[in-house]
Amino acid sequence: MEPSSGVGPEKRPTVDLVKDKNGTDQILLQNPKGASVKISLHGGQVLSWKTEKGDELLFTSTKANLKPPHPVRGGIPICFPQFGTRGSLEQHGFARNKIWLVENNPPALPSFDPTGKAYVDLVLKSSDEDTMRIWPFSFEFHLRVSLALDGNLTLISRVRNINSKPFSFAIAYHTYFSISDISEVRLEGLETLDYLDNMRDRERFTEQGDALTFESEIDRVYLNSKDVVAVFDHERKRTFLIRKEGLPDVVVWNPWEKKARALTDLGDDEYKHMLCVDGAAIEKPITLKPGEEWTGKLNLSLVLST
Numbered sequence: 001m002e003p004s005s006g007v008g009p010e011k012r013p014t015v016d017l018v019k020d021k022n023g024t025d026q027i028l029l030q031n032p033k034g035a036s037v038k039i040s041l042h043g044g045q046v047l048s049w050k051t052e053k054g055d056e057l058l059f060t061s062t063k064a065n066l067k068p069p070h071p072v073r074g075g076i077p078i079c080f081p082q083f084g085t086r087g088s089l090e091q092h093g094f095a096r097n098k099i100w101l102v103e104n105n106p107p108a109l110p111s112f113d114p115t116g117k118a119y120v121d122l123v124l125k126s127s128d129e130d131t132m133r134i135w136p137f138s139f140e141f142h143l144r145v146s147l148a149l150d151g152n153l154t155l156i157s158r159v160r161n162i163n164s165k166p167f168s169f170a171i172a173y174h175t176y177f178s179i180s181d182i183s184e185v186r187l188e189g190l191e192t193l194d195y196l197d198n199m200r201d202r203e204r205f206t207e208q209g210d211a212l213t214f215e216s217e218i219d220r221v222y223l224n225s226k227d228v229v230a231v232f233d234h235e236r237k238r239t240f241l242i243r244k245e246g247l248p249d250v251v252v253w254n255p256w257e258k259k260a261r262a263l264t265d266l267g268d269d270e271y272k273h274m275l276c277v278d279g280a281a282i283e284k285p286i287t288l289k290p291g292e293e294w295t296g297k298l299n300l301s302l303v304l305s306t
Helices: 129-134 256-262
Strands: 014-019 025-030 036-040 045-050 118-125 139-147 153-161 167-173 176-178 185-188 194-197 203-206 218-222 228-233 238-245 249-254 274-288 293-304
Touching: 014 118, 025 118, 025 139, 036 118, 036 139, 045 153, 153 167, 153 274, 185 274, 218 274, 228 274, 238 274, 274 293
Parallel strands: none
Antiparallel strands: 014 025, 025 036, 036 045, 118 139, 139 153, 153 293, 167 274, 176 274, 185 228, 194 203, 194 218, 218 249, 228 238, 238 293, 249 274
16 A cells, blocks of 8 residues: 655655545545545445546546445446346445455565556455355455556456355446536447347347447447447547456446436436446356456546647
């Protein structure tokens, strides 16, 4: 959890432990230029990602229930070990509703360059009886959240099987991007891919050759996508680049007007200002034998256009 050095003694990345109004521990990362990321230990969930000018890049509903154990509508909830209702667990699994711990001596991550980065390591373990009762496997989920000097946000997940038998899991970084208006954005990088349509009982279709635009509710899992997809926000003249490793699928979700009105933790018109685009592994669950470890990486960056 120590802030990294390498950018001069005057301005260094900082890592601070703070509390929200409900007393839940949060980690605040800040880079030397003033960009910031806030992570809640409830769910290991990124709640805020701000530019150096203070612009919020992630959407959180004004009606979100921020008091544990309720899941928070917004930010980047981690769906693990289940996505949606594809299994016997609660929707999107239990990881987003558990209290994670700060890990002061995490396993080494040789590929990580700490220069100029503010970062923190969190861990979730299958140590409580409630978790073992609903999902009887021993695991360790190590999560590193880092904020780079250029403002990029990276989440690196490592799931290790410390069980005596294999287990399988799905995972998604359910990222709520803050957008100007859903009718003003387009999504590129999913052209011609097959997808499962959750609105049609997961029936499989093939996307056309054009960028995605939005005129109604969408709830899809795109399969075997490229490692980079992009959300273009024309009105705000900015683009989110989503880079991923070990996450072959992409979830695209917006509830639109009718479903938004049915969600108690989402304002009636807030669907216009959010778009979920998730790096995920859903269609083919990841299977780990005893002692094996899986690594997945999500990198989010912002590009401003003139």
